[in-house]
Amino acid sequence: MTVLIADDDPVVREVVRRYLERDGMTVRETDDGPSTVAALADLGDEIELAVLDVMMPAPDGIEICRAIRSGPRPELPVILLTALGDEDDRVLGLEAGADDYVTKPFSPRELALRVASVLRRTKTVRDSDEAVLRDGGIEARPAFRLALVDGTPVDLTPREFDLLVFLLQHPQQVFSREQLLAQVWGWDFGDLSTVTVHIKRLRAKLGERHRIETVWGRGYAWARTGNGATDA
Missing domain, CATH: 3.40.50.2300 (Response regulator)
Structure with a gap:
């Protein structure tokens, strides 16, 4: 390294x-x-x-x-x-x-x-066992660290990509900022605004296809479109 x-x-x-x-x-x-x-x-x-x-x-x-x-x-x-x-x-x-x-x-x-x-x-x-994660027009390929919206690659930072993959792997589940900080960043403590800013940036880059919902008082969740699938 x-x-x-x-x-x-x-x-x-x-x-x-x-x-x-x-x-x-x-x-x-x-x-x-x-x-x-x-x-x-x-x-x-x-x-x-x-x-x-x-x-x-x-x-x-x-x-x-x-x-x-x-x-x-x-x-x-x-x-x-x-x-x-x-x-x-x-x-x-x-x-x-x-x-x-x-x-x-x-x-x-x-x-x-x-x-x-x-x-x-x-x-x-990158070494995830999941070959492709899909939901509607959103696609993430962990092995290649590639994200696509309607087939077009989207430039995400490593943390933004990690956050997207985590949310796609846990649809419909609500995570607080503290939980996301621990699960995605691997931190037991830290500035919660880090999560807020990354959520904001990820939403902007995914555009209208994003499914990140704010659950007031609890945190964030990825709401599936209903026709998404995860391919192994």
């Missing part, structure tokens, strides 16, 4: 690198926006996850995250490092397409665990 760490603070890069290497990962480092963009282009598929500092010299982490989501590898997992504590700023990062964020100052061990969680969840969905 190769992780790119982009941060203009050499101390942060050094500490994070040690923890990730301790977990058996290969680490590549950059210290500003231009070098990060170049590394993502040059290293290509070698990078399996990017940790981006929001406040590094322009383009910053959020700008690069947006570029990743509109580029040739929109599925690349992204974790943002931010010193911004305001919820609006955290939501901005999630809306840019980040799969997760960690607020500075942070525990390097916590970040290492978040990295492992994102990579593990990505692999779990």
Whole structure:
């Protein structure tokens, strides 16, 4: 597993690198926006996850995250490092397409665990026994991490795809934000707005075909169209 760490603070890069290497990962480092963009282009598929500092010299982490989501590898997992504590700023990062964020100052061990969680969840969905999940015009193929609406591929972030697969696998069941955070993100605790933002983004990308219902006071559920099917 190769992780790119982009941060203009050499101390942060050094500490994070040690923890990730301790977990058996290969680490590549950059210290500003231009070098990060170049590394993502040059290293290509070698990078399996990017940790981006929001406040590094322009383009910053959020700008690069947006570029990743509109580029040739929109599925690349992204974790943002931010010193911004305001919820609006955290939501901005999630809306840019980040799969997760960690607020500075942070525990390097916590970040290492978040990295492992994102990579593990990505692999779990990819290795799912379900070949194809369908409901109406929505189709998800976990083995290829491919989502389609009426036969047209839709660019989803890894977390958005994981969320879609989980909901398709559990139709008609209501899940609270806490339960989704545990089941999809693998977190025992965290900012519940993370779930809210991902639900909003997933609905927007699936368009009128989405079947995500808000069950007031309880959470969210995928309401089957009645003619959907799951193929093994």
